[in-house]
Amino acid sequence: MRIKELAEARVRYGYRRLHVLLQREGWHVNHKRTYRLYSEEGLSIRTRNPRRRRACRYRSGRSEADALNDVWAMDFMSDKLFDGRPFRILTIVDCHTREALATVARTNFRAYQVVEELDRIARSRGKPRSIRVDNGPEFAGRLLDQWAYLNKVELDFSRPGKPTDNAFIEAFNSRLRQECLNTSWFLSMADARHRINDWRIDYNEERPHSALGNLTPSAFAAQLKPARKVA
Incomplete structure (x- = not known):
C-alpha cells in the first residue's frame, strides 16, 4: 500500500x-x-505512449486541498524587460485559499533560491503538507528533495505534458500574464519586481475570486484556521 x-x-x-x-x-x-x-501492482511506466491505443496510462490519484497550507502549487514564468533582457518569475499559490504566496522575479533561478523562498514563506505561515510542481531542474533536483524530506513535505510531480495536473498554478499564471505582464513595460529588474509584487498584493487583498464566493483570497484565508502550525 x-x-x-x-x-x-x-x-x-x-x-x-x-x-x-x-x-x-x-x-x-x-x-x-x-x-x-x-x-x-502494475506500477511500471513506459517512456513512450503508444499511438492510437490506451495500453499505457499514467498512475492517477492525488490529495485534495481541503485546508489552508494543505497543498501549495509552484511554477516558473518567463518575461522580458523593455530592452529584450529575459527574466523569470517564481510563482507559488495556496491551492485552497488561492493566495499568491510569492511572485519572485530574477534574471535566473537556482535550486537553493527556490528553497530560500520556501523557507521565507514557511516562517510566516507554516509549512505545507504537499507542493505540486512540474519536472523542471529547479524542482526535480536533490536540494529541493532534501528540503522536502527534512520538513516532511510531499513533492507532487505533474506528469510530463500534462499542465492540467497543476491547474491552480496554471490558472494563476494566466491571470498574472493577462493582468500584469502583458500590460506592463518593465524598465529594469527593480521596476519588474515592484510592479509584479504590487499586482500580487492587489490580487490577494482586492481582487474578488469567483471560486471563493467573490471573496478575496486574503479575506477567505482569514476565516480559516491554519492546517499546520509554524515550526
Whole structure:
C-alpha cells in the first residue's frame, strides 16, 4: 500500500527510487521484494505512449486541498524587460485559499533560491503538507528533495505534458500574464519586481475570486484556521 501511495505522488519514479524512499521511512525490505511488488501492482511506466491505443496510462490519484497550507502549487514564468533582457518569475499559490504566496522575479533561478523562498514563506505561515510542481531542474533536483524530506513535505510531480495536473498554478499564471505582464513595460529588474509584487498584493487583498464566493483570497484565508502550525 505504501509503495502505491509513493508511486502516485511521484509518477516518474521507478522502483529503485521508490525503494530509497521506503528505506528513508524505516521499511526494512530489500530491492528484490520492492521490484516484485512494484511489478505485481502494475506500477511500471513506459517512456513512450503508444499511438492510437490506451495500453499505457499514467498512475492517477492525488490529495485534495481541503485546508489552508494543505497543498501549495509552484511554477516558473518567463518575461522580458523593455530592452529584450529575459527574466523569470517564481510563482507559488495556496491551492485552497488561492493566495499568491510569492511572485519572485530574477534574471535566473537556482535550486537553493527556490528553497530560500520556501523557507521565507514557511516562517510566516507554516509549512505545507504537499507542493505540486512540474519536472523542471529547479524542482526535480536533490536540494529541493532534501528540503522536502527534512520538513516532511510531499513533492507532487505533474506528469510530463500534462499542465492540467497543476491547474491552480496554471490558472494563476494566466491571470498574472493577462493582468500584469502583458500590460506592463518593465524598465529594469527593480521596476519588474515592484510592479509584479504590487499586482500580487492587489490580487490577494482586492481582487474578488469567483471560486471563493467573490471573496478575496486574503479575506477567505482569514476565516480559516491554519492546517499546520509554524515550526
